[in-house]
Amino acid sequence: MNYDVVVIGGGIVGSAITHKLSTYDIEIALIEKEPDLCEGISKANSAIIHTGFDAPAGSLEAEVISHANKLWPDIIKNHQLAFEKRGAVMVATSEEEKHIILDKYIMNAKANGVDVKWIGKEEILKNNPAVTREIIGGLFIEGESIIDPWEAVYKFAEVAEQNGAAILLNKEVKQIKSSAQHFTLIIKNGEEIKSKYIINAAGLYSDAIASMIGDNSFTITPRKGQFIVTKDKVDIKNIILPVPSAKSKGKLITPAVFKGHLLGPTAEDIDDKADRSTTEEGFKEIRKECARLIPVSINYTSVKQYAGLRAVCSEDDYIIRKSVVNPRMIHAAGIRSTGLSASPGIAAYVAEVLIADDASIKKKEQWKAELPQQMNTQTDDNEIICLTRNITKGEIREVLQKSVSPANLDGIKRRTTALLGECQGSCCIPKIIDIMEEFHSDGDPVKSVQDSFIGYKI
Ligand SMILES: Cc1cc2nc3c(=O)[nH]c(=O)nc-3n(C[C@H](O)[C@H](O)[C@H](O)COP(=O)(O)OP(=O)(O)OC[C@H]3O[C@@H](n4cnc5c(N)ncnc54)[C@H](O)[C@@H]3O)c2cc1C
Known part of the structure; x- marks a missing residue:
């Protein structure tokens, strides 16, 4: 080729x-x-579309985030992406943190052309009643958003x-x-x-x-970030951020577009680029630090924990x-x-x-900005398969018909959000595997069922 x-x-x-x-x-x-x-x-x-308010001013990172923020609205519309402009609040719980916000983050945001403003305790608590009463105010970053x-x-x-x-x-x-x-x-x-x-x-x-x-x-080294997912009621409208440390943005609490909230991440320098394990220590650390922002979060039930690896560069x-x-x-x-x-x-x-x-590389005269057309339909497409998230047979068939289709249950989960509910798929896995079999009819059914579990973690 x-x-x-x-x-x-x-x-x-x-x-x-x-x-x-x-x-x-x-x-x-x-x-x-x-x-x-x-x-x-x-x-x-963390599934946040950042404004770049805190990206180092003058950096390439700040430049491309700023440009990306101009491009996202059309992409979100054309690709029909789940997206919510929530706004974020970086909360100050001491005079010292207030000064870091005023002296560092407001200046940096201005340099990066991002709208931010200092807001008082009452305004923060009006939109986010769950936040600690210990706050003295915070930085409101209107453009911070969440996405799938x-x-x-x-x-x-x-x-x-x-x-x-x-x-x-x-x-x-x-x-x-x-x-x-x-x-x-x-x-x-x-x-x-x-x-x-x-x-x-x-x-x-x-x-x-x-x-x-x-x-x-x-060189690239991995920095692990563990998260807790909770389905408990978290009374916040905005993304709640701590004042960051030198090493990471700190542990935040954010709504997710799939409903529920994410708490985390940790920032652990590790050696193994494949180590996505979650740990009891990580769990405790997240709970402790998030409780500084939202005290009741110490009691939130975790329906799932997961870890991602940041690519830390030399x-x-x-x-x-x-x-x-x-x-x-x-x-x-x-x-x-x-x-x-x-x-x-x-x-x-x-x-x-x-x-x-390479000046020979020219723009095409025509290209498609939008998604391909809908797929074939069948009479039982409306049958609900995932009861917790109301995902139908048709929605699962649709992703399986795409040219870039899921290879296993994890891929189905990420494309349809089935299996993301509190039950974590305990009711719908067998039904989803049956639907997958419709699309693997020429293969060995036992093997394709086994394959569908590869990489899948409840
Ligand atoms: C804990 C955490 C929280 C984060 N939160 C946010 C956030 O809220 N907002 C935000 O904007 N960003 C966030 N990020 C950062 C963001 O997730 C990453 O910057 C981004 O996903 C990096 O994407 P990538 O395509 O560079 O890497 P990847 O997604 O890793 O893609 C690289 C791909 O290359 C493939 N590959 C590797 N080697 C080979 C090979 N030899 N042959 C073929 N393929 C190969 C891999 O399999 C992989 O699929 C966060 C990251 C972490 C870890």
């Missing part, structure tokens, strides 16, 4: 880049090692695919050979894929991809640049805590770098 551009990595960054590049008149492929998209960092985060982070990845890829991009799953890049004209990517199964350009969007493994061409200019800022070894590899790496928010901005930036390098 020969492409003009291969994007390595089917997370939010790679999908957004593929989506953007699919509007150009080039042959493009998105390559992902897992059997589905959104299996890396992008599957576990998984749908964002899938829909970028679906729209890209209908514009001609190839989405290639189960293709782990093991080796890259460079010649004067092109790269040859050697896939785990021995297959070879040629491409003139490579966009390195491999998240935690972007340093490994760079080193495959001898570029050891940066450089302070995002790395979006040509490789120092071969300029036909462009890195989109070190995208640490804000990659979901920044993704359309990163994609636009990458496209600019590419076009500046």
Whole structure:
């Protein structure tokens, strides 16, 4: 197979880049090692679209988040993404925290062109009665919003695919050979894929991809963030943030678009890029720190815990640049805590770098900005399968019919939100597997049922 551009990595960054590049008149492929998209960092985060109020002023991160915020409204409309503009409050519980907000965050937000204002205790408590009475005021960031982070990845890829991009799953890049004209990517199964350009969007493994061409200019290490999900009533309208520490934004409490609330994340530097385990210590730490913001949260029931891994980079800022070894590899790496928010901005930036390098890359005369049409329907589509979230058979069939379709139960959960209720799928798993069998009729039914459990954690 020969492409003009291969994007390595089917997370939010790679999908957004593929989506953007699919509007150009080039042959493009998105390559992902897992059997589905959104299996890396992008599957576990706080699901907040940040304004960039706290991104270091003058950084590339601040620049691309700012640009992304201009692009999101059209993307949300065209891709029909679940999105709520909630606003966030960074709460101050001491004069010291108030000064950090006034001296640091208000100045920084102004430099980044983000609207923020100091608001008093009464105003915060009016919208967020659950917040501690110990507060003395806080910073209101109106534009902070919540989104379905998984749908964002899938829909970028679906729209890209209908514009001609190839989405290639189960293709782990093991080796890259460079010649004067092109790269040859050697896939785990021995297959070879040629491409003139490579966009390195491999998240935690972007340093490994760079080193495959001898570029050891940066390293990526994992920083774990554990979360608790609660379905208890949390009386807040806004996202509630602490004043951050030097290491992380701190533990927040945020509504989720799937209903329920997220508490966390922790910030633990670890060695293993595959360690997404949750721990009793993490659970206790989240409870303790969130109770400073919302005292009753100490008693919230956790219906689920999960962990994500931030890609901490040896450089302070995002790395979006040509490789120092071969300029036909462009890195989109070190995208640490804000990659979901920044993704359309990163994609636009990458496209600019590419076009500046190759004037022959032209915009297509026509491309589709919206999602593909609805799928086939059947008479029993209205049968409710997930009782807690009212998900129908038709909704599950619809995602299974898509060209970028789920490979297992986890993929169904992320696309339909079935299995996300308090019961965590205890009632609907058998029914969902039956529906999956309709789409695996030519395979071994026992194997496909087993496969559907792979990677699925209740
Ligand atoms: C705890 C936590 C909270 C966060 N909260 C937010 C938030 O609220 N808002 C926000 O904007 N951001 C948030 N983020 C950051 C955001 O989630 C990340 O910046 C973003 O998901 C990074 O996406 P990515 O595409 O770069 O990486 P990934 O999603 O990891 O994608 C990279 C892909 O590359 C694939 N890959 C790797 N190696 C190979 C190979 N050799 N061959 C083929 N494929 C390969 C991987 O399988 C993976 O799917 C948070 C992150 C964490 C961990």
